[in-house]
Amino acid sequence: MRPAVTDDVRTLFEWRNLSEIVRLSSSQVEVDWDSHQAWFTAALANRDQHLINVVVIGGRDAGLVRFDRAYGNPEQATISAYLLPGETGQGAGYKAIMTGNRRAVEAWDDFYEVIAHVRSDNARGVRSFQKAGFVECRDEQIAGHRTLSIDRGTILQQLVPS
Numbered sequence: 032m033r034p035a036v037t038d039d040v041r042t043l044f045e046w047r048n049l050s051e052i053v054r055l056s057s058s059q060v061e062v063d064w065d066s067h068q069a070w071f072t073a074a075l076a077n078r079d080q081h082l083i084n085v086v087v088i089g090g091r092d093a094g095l096v097r098f099d100r101a102y103g104n105p106e107q108a109t110i111s112a113y114l115l116p117g118e119t120g121q122g123a124g125y126k127a128i129m130t131g132n133r134r135a136v137e138a139w140d141d142f143y144e145v146i147a148h149v150r151s152d153n154a155r156g157v158r159s160f161q162k163a164g165f166v167e168c169r170d171e172q173i174a175g176h177r178t179l180s181i182d183r184g185t186i187l188q189q190l191v192p193s
């Protein structure tokens with residue numbers, strides 16, 4: 032896993048708009064180039080709120096694990112994760128999530144919980160977060176989604192598989 036850099040802007044735009052990724056995203060809509068570019072530039076410039084990692088499998092860029100913190104609520108980070116269609120189904124997803132969590136703990140010493148909102152029909156997504164140590168969280172609900180969370184202490188106790 033490596034931090035995203037400026038040059039990833041086009042690749043991440045193309046990945047984000049792949050039909051498989053759009054279908055499983057919360058909004059289920061494609062993003063346009065101008066909005067993506069503006070969002071990505073702002074996100075890279077604000078590492079206190081956004082942490083964007085590119086998943087690397089066998090030397091290939093293969094997906095994304097991203098953490099976002101809302102302004103004024105640094106204690107909680109929301110995670111988004113995906114692998115490219117050719118890279119799924121081989122057990123890499125939960126490892127990428129666990130590696131990302133560890134990076135977030137290392138990057139931010141003032142956050143205590145990672146939250147995942149996964150579409151209710153995305154059984155594999157839910158299972159991957161559970162394998163990474165997330166548990167169902169009843170506090171924060173979004174229609175059509177399951178909400179899972181993991182706390183900082185649990186992340187710190189985990190052995191991240193290689």
Ligand SMILES: CC(C)(COP(=O)(O)OP(=O)(O)OC[C@H]1O[C@@H](n2cnc3c(N)ncnc32)[C@H](O)[C@@H]1OP(=O)(O)O)[C@@H](O)C(=O)NCCC(=O)NCCS
Nearest residue numbers: 055111112113114119120121122123124154155156158159
């Ligand atoms: C979610 C994602 C990252 C998981 O990565 P992955 O490497 O494909 O996942 P795995 O192959 O390790 O499978 C994870 C678990 O789900 C299980 N699983 C696979 N397909 C499943 C299905 N249709 N229903 C239920 N469980 C399923 C696997 O058996 C595995 O559990 P196990 O090890 O206990 O058997 C990846 O599939 C992906 O990028 N999906 C599209 C984007 C997405 O859904 N993101 C999550 C929401 S933010």
